[in-house]
Amino acid sequence: MASSMEQNNWSFNKSDHHPPVVRRIIELQNAETCLDSRQNGNCPSLSLGQLSFIIKKGKAISIYNELLILFDIYLKQDMSSSCRQKDYMTAAHVYGNALRTLSLELKTSLKNELSTVSHPSLGPEWTDYVTATLAPRRKASIELVEVKKYEMQLQKLYFSLISSIASNSELSLSTNCKASPRTQRKEIWLNENRAWEEKEVQFDILFDSIIRSRKMIAAHCGAEDYSEFVNRRQKADILTDSFANNVITPCRAILHKVHSQRKTKLGVKRLRPYDLTTRNIRGFTELDEWTKKTRTLIGCIHPSLPALFNSILDEGLHDLQLRKGKSAESCCHQLPHSKKAFVFLSLIGGRRDIMAGIHELGHAIHINLSFRKFHRFFNYKVNPATSEFFALTLELLSLEHLGIYYPDNASSSWAVKKHLEGILNVFLTCETVSTFEKAIYSTFLTASERKILFTETLSRNLGQTDYQGYEKHLGLWSYRIPLLVSAPGYFANYAHTQLAALFFYDSIRKGIFSIEDYLRLMEEKGNASPTETYREIGFVTDGKNISNILESLAERLLRP
Structure with missing residues (x-):
């Protein structure tokens, strides 16, 4: 042969x-x-x-x-x-x-x-x-197979399109510019949004095709609509009224307080979208510097982790540098024959790069530890939802060591707060995305109607940010959420997983669990369901648990 x-x-x-x-x-x-x-x-x-x-x-x-x-x-x-x-x-x-x-x-x-x-x-x-x-x-019909293939091609086209826009850069103000920092921030923000606006028609047509193909998939599978089809596959609809009451409402109140602090600090009466990111402090400039600092950081979390990191580097199981034409995705693939992880990033030195690197390393560590225990089975595959829990937990465990990347305590404190604020926005975005998805898959909406709907939905979760005059950019944000394309219906599960990671992180900080427990669970809970893993750490989404988690998050976010 x-x-x-x-x-x-x-x-x-x-x-x-x-x-x-x-x-x-x-x-x-x-x-x-x-x-x-x-x-x-x-x-x-x-x-x-x-x-x-x-x-x-x-x-x-x-x-x-x-x-x-x-x-x-x-x-x-x-x-x-x-x-x-x-x-x-x-x-x-x-x-x-x-x-x-x-x-x-x-x-x-x-x-x-x-x-x-x-x-x-x-x-x-x-x-x-x-x-x-x-x-x-149930055997899929030829028509269903072809529609699924077409839908996957559309996903590839989407990521190709955003890779032509997204530079993966963060705010960088010039010290030699005569314009005020706020004026510079405004111009940078407008330029970024103009880049997306230039591709608006292409995104409109692409999303029309994606939604149409997904409705066809749902119809072929006997589902009422695509949202119902997705919920059936995931065996849960996380975004219940109880979840909204216990999570979304308190998060809106916390975000309002965070924005009040920011307005006071900036000395402004109206908080504009370009006031949300006021600086970008680079944590590294060269790949070798990232490698050295990241190895040190994970070694601070546990001394066994640098060896796993070194094995990924030594075996060439990575692609880390930003290049023209490279996909903007950050991801970690599990290689079923090699029984190893492959880390894919586009690093340039910003805060988001640092956290993306730690997140994907969390996946890689989980995959490599799991295959170490279950190496005999050719069929073994790490459960991606469970792996997400461990990756999000590693992000949180890294926060107290972020000073390794930054020149002073003020800079590392800024990075920690920005990350925690991002977590807060995950819960609010969850509500926006879930509401939006249910609407676009259950009724027919034109591209214009979709953007109006997204603007209205998102506006409930903006805190004190004033978008007057920039409403058009809000509608285009629906094109800037990759999970809408790559993992429909998953955002609510992602928010639920983030809650579980916060709970486990707080439990480790309180001494209820140890880092050794975290690594043991990583090794043992490879293809286990998230539910099984949550049961082991005692995580349940009752009102008291969620209240404690959000109080801890708010306390750290609102520290002076």
């Missing part, structure tokens, strides 16, 4: 020098000759022989899954490259077909040898996998 390396004319074949991602792709492509399941077609139906045969198929599946992930990373490294786009589409076709064939063969083998492969001695994780694989599933 010829490998896909030989069968397809990949653009990177023309070069002798390859970056780490391409080297990994080539290594896996060269391993394909070992994956031909027909070589094992006459495998004897003996316990060990058949099980070995099945595991070999499973490992082949993990290799093809990893190839798809690596080609996705490869495309994100330069979204503007037509060669990479062609390679990505070829990979999606070649490896997608291989995965479908192998998955069907594996399922047939599991069915035929059920008594052998479900033996309790093989462990609960394997038994759970067999049960899940053989569970009856």
Whole structure:
């Protein structure tokens, strides 16, 4: 069996020098000759022989899954490259077909040898996998498959579009400019918003197509609308009236107090949108500096963590620098065959860069620790929702050590407050996004009507910020929330996860749990559900718990 390396004319074949991602792709492509399941077609139906045969198929599946992930990373490294786009589409076709064939063969083998492969001695994780694989599933129609493919292409187009706008930069005021700092802030803010305004028609058309495709998906799956379809898959509708009363209302009151403080500090009567970010203090200027400071920070959290960080760097499992054409996403991929994490960032030195780096490292640490414990299973996959909880917790644990990046206490205190203010806005944005999503997926709205709706919804959660004269920019903010595109319906779950992380962080600060407990849970709760993890730490969303969490958040935010 010829490998896909030989069968397809990949653009990177023309070069002798390859970056780490391409080297990994080539290594896996060269391993394909070992994956031909027909070589094992006459495998004897003996316990060990058949099980070995099945595991070999499973490992082949993990290799093809990893190839798809690596080609996705490869495309994100330069979204503007037509060669990479062609390679990505070829990979999606070649490896997608291989995965479908192998998955069907594996399922047939599991069915035929059920008594052998479900033996309790093989462990609960394997038994759970067999049960899940053989569970009856509704077969998707050809039309549904095509619509889903189209919807994924639209998502790619969205991230390509925002990567052409978002520079990932933060406020940078000139010390030599004669204009006042507030005037400079205003001009910077207006320029940023003009960049999005220039793409407004493209976003209008793109969102029309995304919404239309999602309504088609919901109809094919027998759901009343797409929001109902999403809630059914997530098995929960987090944004209940109780959640709104216990979380949204208190957060609005806290934000009002935060804005009162800011108005007093700035000496202004009207708090304008360009007054929300008044400075940007760089935490690093070079990648080597980020590496050194980040290694020191995670070492302060626990001495075992720098070794995990070093392994990611040493094995080339990262792409960290901002480049033209690179996707604006920050993410961490789990590589199912290598059983490792790949960190994808675009670092330039701002506060948000620092926190994004810590967040994605939280995912990477969780993935690597989980695979250390469950390395025997080709089917193992870390639950992304549970991993989000651990990543958000690492952000909070890092706050007392942010001084490592900054020149003085005032700067690090500013960075901590800005992060906590961001958490406060997560809860308020949750209400905005959830309300907006339910409306756009249940009724027909034109692009103009969508922007009016988003403006009205968002206006409830702006605190004392005065957008008079800039209302148009509020409507365009719906295009600047990637989760609306990449993870519809997830924002409410994200807010719930943020609450859980705050609860766990407060519990660690109070000595109820330790950092060792945090790392133990990371290792043990890999593919566990968030509910199972929350049960272990005692987190429940009752009024008292939420009140305590928000009081602690407010106390830190409102310190002089």
